[in-house]
Amino acid sequence: MYLQPPYVLLIAGLLSAIASGSAFSAVLQQSLEAWSKNRSTRVLAGLRGPKLKLPFFGVCTGVCVFLAAGVQIFGFSNRTAFSFATPMTFFIAWLVWSQLMKVLLRIERGGSRALDIDAP
Known part of the structure; x- marks a missing residue:
């Protein structure tokens, strides 16, 4: 009934990540544009909520x-594959999320000039 190996699952996971990634990007861009117009810290604080966490998830x-x-x-069982992929995904997600929060905090404190590496 199902293909062995799971090519459909591979494509579904990739398409799901791409679709959620585009939603994540759109929410982040809209929020940063709204912040740049009025420089409200409430906009950046709202990014730590479900508005951004749901597409990231x-x-x-x-x-x-x-x-x-x-x-x-590569021939591994379903259980082995997910026991390998899940911790790796959680670790990478934690690294990306913590880095994003550091960047947002830096923007909140010093504006977009705080991210300019070449600025004195």
Whole structure:
């Protein structure tokens, strides 16, 4: 009934991550544009809520499914593939989220000039 190895799962995970990633990008861009117009800290504080976390969770889920399906292509079982992909996805997601929050905090404190590496 299902293809062995799970190519459909691989494609579904990739498409899910791409779709959620575009939603994540749109929410982030809209929020930063709204912040640049009025410089309100409430806008940046709102980015720490479900408005941004939901698409980020979708990206993480899609990446986890994609990684697990990729591992299954090499002949590993479903359980082994997901036990490999899940911690790796959580670790990478934690790194990306913490870095994003540091950047947003830096923007909140010093504006967009705080991110300019070449500025004195």
